[in-house]
Amino acid sequence: MTHSALRWRKLAGALALAVLGACAPRGPRVPTVPVVVIRDTVTSPTRPPRDTVSIPATPTADTAAFPEALLAPRVRVGLVVDTARIEITSAGAFSVLTDAGQEIASLGAGATATFTDAGGTITLASRTGASGGGPGGAGLRAPLVVRPAEQHGTLSVKGQAYRGELVVQDAPRGGLTVVNRLDMETYLLGVVPREIGNVQADVFEAVKAQAVAARTYAAIYMGRRSAQGFDVYATVEDQVYGGQAAEYALASRAVRETAGEIITYNGEPITAYYHSTCAGQTAAIHEVWNNAPIPYLVAVRDVDPRTGEAYDKVSSRFRWTERWTHDQLVGILNRTMADSLRGRRITRIHDMRVLERTASDRIRAMRLATDAGTFTLGKDRIRWILTPASRAGILNSSKFDVRLVREGGRVTEIVAEGGGWGHGIGMCQVGAMGRARAGQDYRTILRAYYPGTQIIDRY
Incomplete structure (x- = not known):
C-alpha cells in the first residue's frame, strides 16, 4: 500500500470514528488512537490535496472536519505550576472526576470549582451551579480531572479558556499544578497564533512553516518534563500557548493543512528551534550555546539573492x-x-x-x-x-x-x-514571512532554515 493510500485510509477511519462519536451518548473517554509513525517515507509533494476534507473557516475542534486530531498524540501542557490554590470555571456545564473516571462533582454553566492544596490532599469547593454529584469535599487525592460536559466545551483558568480537559495534580515540590491535556493538533491551534502573530494571508506559507516547526518542537519534547507531570510549559520556556482565545482562522487553517507533519533528520524528529529576527543571518547552535554542533542547526545566510536584501528587513528589531x-x-x-x-x-x-x-x-x-x-x-x-x-x-x-x-x-x-531578536538558531520567523512573500512555499522555507531535513507525515 502506498504512503498516500495509507494516509487516506487512516483518515477515513478517523472520520468514521468521529461520526460514531457524534451519535454516541457522552460517557467514559475512549482511549486515544495509537499514533502510526512513518519513519522511512518522505511525503511526496504530489500527495492528495488536504482540501478534499472540508475545512471550516472558523476555528473549531470538530474532529469530523479535522480527522487527524483523532490520530494525534495527547499533549500535557503545564498551565499553572506549583500554586496553593486554583479556580476553574466554564461557560458550560462541567464535571470533576477522579483519574479513574469516578465523578466527584457536576457543576453548571458559570460555576467555579476551587482546588486548594491541603498538604498531601486536595480540598474542592464550588460556587453556584452545583448539581448531581455534589459540590466536592475535603481529603481528595490527586490527580483530579476537570472535563467539560460538551464535546467542544472549554474550561477557564485565570480568565483564559482552554480546549480539552484540565488535570489538577500534585507539584513535585508541593502545591498544585494544573495541566491542560488535549490532542497535539488542537494544542497547536493555540500555539501558532502566539508564536507567529496575527498575520495576513500574504504570508500564509510562513504560518504553515510555523505550524510544522511548532508540531516538531512539541513532538521532541513529549515526555521530557515527566518529572513535573507534563510535557511542555505554556510560556516562552517552551512554546507560548494561548488556548482558545489565541485562535484565528488563518493560523487554524495552517495547522489543519499541515496536520501530522513534522521535520526529521535521518528519520528522527529534529529539535526545531526558531526565533523572531536574525538580521539576515541565522546562527549555528554551538555559536550561541555550549552545545555540540548539530548538522541542521547551522548558520544560514537569510538574504534574497534577487535583491540582496535580508528577508527579515521589515522587522522592528532588524536594527x-x-x-x-x-x-x-x-x-x-x-x-x-x-x-x-x-x-x-x-x-x-x-x-x-x-x-x-x-x-x-x-x-x-x-x-x-x-x-x-x-x-x-x-x-x-x-x-x-x-x-x-x-x-x-x-x-x-x-x-x-x-x-x-x-x-x-x-x-x-x-x-x-x-540587529536581530532572539537566539538566532533555526527558523527566523520574520525571515520566513519575507520568503513567503517572495513566493516560497512552507517546505522550501523549512528546508532553508533546517538544511538536510525532510518533512514526513507522522500520523
Missing part, C-alpha cells in the same frame, strides 16, 4: 539601539553577575571591548574591565547580563557592537547597536 548611563549599567551588572562577583561590588566600569565574534557575527567573547575585576562575557548569556534599562526583559540579541561615551576619561554612557 536596534540600547543605551545605559554608567550608573544604570553598574546597577544591572551587580544584579546579573552576582554569581561571578561572589560578594564583590562593581562601582566603576573601565572598558568594554568585543574580543571575538562568531561566523554569524554574534559576540563570542567580550572583555568587561571594572574596579571589581575583569570578566569575559559571551554567547547568548550576554543577553541576560546586559539587560535593558529602558524596559523589562533581556537584550534583543548577541549580535551587536558596543560603544563607550567618555568624559574626562571616565565612562558616562554605554551604547549597544545591533
Whole structure:
C-alpha cells in the first residue's frame, strides 16, 4: 500500500470514528488512537490535496472536519505550576472526576470549582451551579480531572479558556499544578497564533512553516518534563500557548493543512528551534550555546539573492539601539553577575571591548574591565547580563557592537547597536514571512532554515 493510500485510509477511519462519536451518548473517554509513525517515507509533494476534507473557516475542534486530531498524540501542557490554590470555571456545564473516571462533582454553566492544596490532599469547593454529584469535599487525592460536559466545551483558568480537559495534580515540590491535556493538533491551534502573530494571508506559507516547526518542537519534547507531570510549559520556556482565545482562522487553517507533519533528520524528529529576527543571518547552535554542533542547526545566510536584501528587513528589531548611563549599567551588572562577583561590588566600569565574534557575527567573547575585576562575557548569556534599562526583559540579541561615551576619561554612557531578536538558531520567523512573500512555499522555507531535513507525515 502506498504512503498516500495509507494516509487516506487512516483518515477515513478517523472520520468514521468521529461520526460514531457524534451519535454516541457522552460517557467514559475512549482511549486515544495509537499514533502510526512513518519513519522511512518522505511525503511526496504530489500527495492528495488536504482540501478534499472540508475545512471550516472558523476555528473549531470538530474532529469530523479535522480527522487527524483523532490520530494525534495527547499533549500535557503545564498551565499553572506549583500554586496553593486554583479556580476553574466554564461557560458550560462541567464535571470533576477522579483519574479513574469516578465523578466527584457536576457543576453548571458559570460555576467555579476551587482546588486548594491541603498538604498531601486536595480540598474542592464550588460556587453556584452545583448539581448531581455534589459540590466536592475535603481529603481528595490527586490527580483530579476537570472535563467539560460538551464535546467542544472549554474550561477557564485565570480568565483564559482552554480546549480539552484540565488535570489538577500534585507539584513535585508541593502545591498544585494544573495541566491542560488535549490532542497535539488542537494544542497547536493555540500555539501558532502566539508564536507567529496575527498575520495576513500574504504570508500564509510562513504560518504553515510555523505550524510544522511548532508540531516538531512539541513532538521532541513529549515526555521530557515527566518529572513535573507534563510535557511542555505554556510560556516562552517552551512554546507560548494561548488556548482558545489565541485562535484565528488563518493560523487554524495552517495547522489543519499541515496536520501530522513534522521535520526529521535521518528519520528522527529534529529539535526545531526558531526565533523572531536574525538580521539576515541565522546562527549555528554551538555559536550561541555550549552545545555540540548539530548538522541542521547551522548558520544560514537569510538574504534574497534577487535583491540582496535580508528577508527579515521589515522587522522592528532588524536594527536596534540600547543605551545605559554608567550608573544604570553598574546597577544591572551587580544584579546579573552576582554569581561571578561572589560578594564583590562593581562601582566603576573601565572598558568594554568585543574580543571575538562568531561566523554569524554574534559576540563570542567580550572583555568587561571594572574596579571589581575583569570578566569575559559571551554567547547568548550576554543577553541576560546586559539587560535593558529602558524596559523589562533581556537584550534583543548577541549580535551587536558596543560603544563607550567618555568624559574626562571616565565612562558616562554605554551604547549597544545591533540587529536581530532572539537566539538566532533555526527558523527566523520574520525571515520566513519575507520568503513567503517572495513566493516560497512552507517546505522550501523549512528546508532553508533546517538544511538536510525532510518533512514526513507522522500520523
